[in-house]
Amino acid sequence: MELDQIRIEISDTDQQLLGLLSKRRALALAVAEAKLAQNKPIRDQKREQELLVSLIEKGKPLGLDAGYVTKLYHVIIEDSVLQQQAKVQGQLNGENGPVCRVAFLGRQGSYSYWATQKYFTRRAEKLIEIGCDSFNEIVQAVETGHADYAVLPIENTSSGSINEVFDLLQHTRLSIVGELTHPIKHCLMGLPGTNLANIRQICAHPQVIAQCSNYLQSLSQVKIEYCEASSDAFERVRQAKDLSVVAIGGEEGGALYGLEVLGRDLANQKDNVSRFIVVARKAIAVAKAIPAKTTFIMYTGQQPGALVDALLVLKQHGISMGKLESRPIPGNPWEEMFYVDVLANLEDYAMTRALDELNRITRFVKVLGCYPSEDVSPTQVQS
Numbered sequence: 001m002e003l004d005q006i007r008i009e010i011s012d013t014d015q016q017l018l019g020l021l022s023k024r025r026a027l028a029l030a031v032a033e034a035k036l037a038q039n040k041p042i043r044d045q046k047r048e049q050e051l052l053v054s055l056i057e058k059g060k061p062l063g064l065d066a067g068y069v070t071k072l073y074h075v076i077i078e079d080s081v082l083q084q085q086a087k088v089q090g091q092l093n094g095e096n097g098p099v100c101r102v103a104f105l106g107r108q109g110s111y112s113y114w115a116t117q118k119y120f121t122r123r124a125e126k127l128i129e130i131g132c133d134s135f136n137e138i139v140q141a142v143e144t145g146h147a148d149y150a151v152l153p154i155e156n157t158s159s160g161s162i163n164e165v166f167d168l169l170q171h172t173r174l175s176i177v178g179e180l181t182h183p184i185k186h187c188l189m190g191l192p193g194t195n196l197a198n199i200r201q202i203c204a205h206p207q208v209i210a211q212c213s214n215y216l217q218s219l220s221q222v223k224i225e226y227c228e229a230s231s232d233a234f235e236r237v238r239q240a241k242d243l244s245v246v247a248i249g250g251e252e253g254g255a256l257y258g259l260e261v262l263g264r265d266l267a268n269q270k271d272n273v274s275r276f277i278v279v280a281r282k283a284i285a286v287a288k289a290i291p292a293k294t295t296f297i298m299y300t301g302q303q304p305g306a307l308v309d310a311l312l313v314l315k316q317h318g319i320s321m322g323k324l325e326s327r328p329i330p331g332n333p334w335e336e337m338f339y340v341d342v343l344a345n346l347e348d349y350a351m352t353r354a355l356d357e358l359n360r361i362t363r364f365v366k367v368l369g370c371y372p373s374e375d376v377s378p379t380q381v382q383s
């Protein structure tokens with residue numbers, strides 16, 4: 001067969017695959033309805049196990065190895081679970097309106113832009129993008145009613161917690177209503193014709209610079225230009241029209257600005273992933289069918305063992321902690337506010353009791369929000 005003919009057949013097969021994936025998604029959404037009616041949880045790992053075992057068996061005579069089938073179905077099932085969660089949540093809170101105005105850092109092509117797209121395609125028919133130049137501006141856009149939601153990066157596997165966002169959460173009246181993780185693949189991006197040997201200036205966001213610090217150490221002769229977002233870095237390179245100026249950011253984002261990849265995988269950690277939170281003016285309830293996270297801040301005071309006592313309250317109520325972070329309290333040198341993520345629904349009896357006790361034994365507790373957990377840990381099978 002001729003190359004062109006084979007490619008026509010490949011494209012045709014891909015189209016059929018897309019059609020089947022779309023049909024599968026629609027079926028998953030119908031499953032969500034059925035589960036809601038029967039009061040069943042969305043995730044059913046026993047069913048996933050059975051499905052994977054059977055698909056691995058069916059794949060063998062077709063020449064599809066177990067690793068390939070498993071990898072593919074992890075992606076498909078993660079999508080299925082997240083689609084179902086978004087649907088159930090939308091019904092509970094009436095939140096999936098036709099139009100959502102969302103504030104995020106940067107413009108088209110920034111990492112926050114892609115995270116926003118990923119989160120809201122499951123939830124809104126139309127997204128109105130409100131690009132901002134700082135985390136403060138993003139929070140204000142929602143506080144003043146110019147935006148319905150804000151998407152904020154909160155931590156990254158290479159650079160750790162994003163302190164500025166933690167500090168904003170201490171003072172805002174907004175609630176956390178969602179989370180998502182997004183892989184961050186830093187590339188060196190330049191105008192077509194750029195030669196790596198001639199670069200003199202790199203434009204990037206300070207977080208990006210922190211995440212690529214090992215790589216940047218090897219380029220001591222190059223000037224670093226701090227930018228408000230990766231999209232801002234791309235725009236500066238486009239406007240500079242100078243082949244010695246490059247940006248660090250995502251490949252897809254850079255391509256929107258006419259930039260090409262000069263280097264990949266620049267982050268210190270191979271698996272460079274950011275976790276984003278979604279905040280809104282109104283807190284939400286999380287459906288019982290969905291695993292929930294609750295985030296709260298507390299000030300324990302400085303007496304010996306105060307933090308241990310607070311954490312023991314969680315232990316006594318069987319509540320698992322996902323994250324514990326401390327941040328200074330402005331105006332009170334050397335005193336710390338603790339941020340705690342727990343894997344629990346705010347409406348659970350155990351969580352209500354734990355919060356009552358924490359209110360009693362600490363100086364201050366504030367719940368920042370309860371939201372669906374988007375950690376869909378892949379189901380493993382023995383092959």
Ligand SMILES: O=C(O)C(=O)C[C@]1(C(=O)O)C=C[C@@H](O)C=C1
Binds near residue numbers: 031044076080081
């Ligand atoms: O069969 C179900 O219960 C579904 O919700 C569908 C499905 C899937 O996509 O196959 C998704 C989530 C469950 O954890 C198990 C399976």
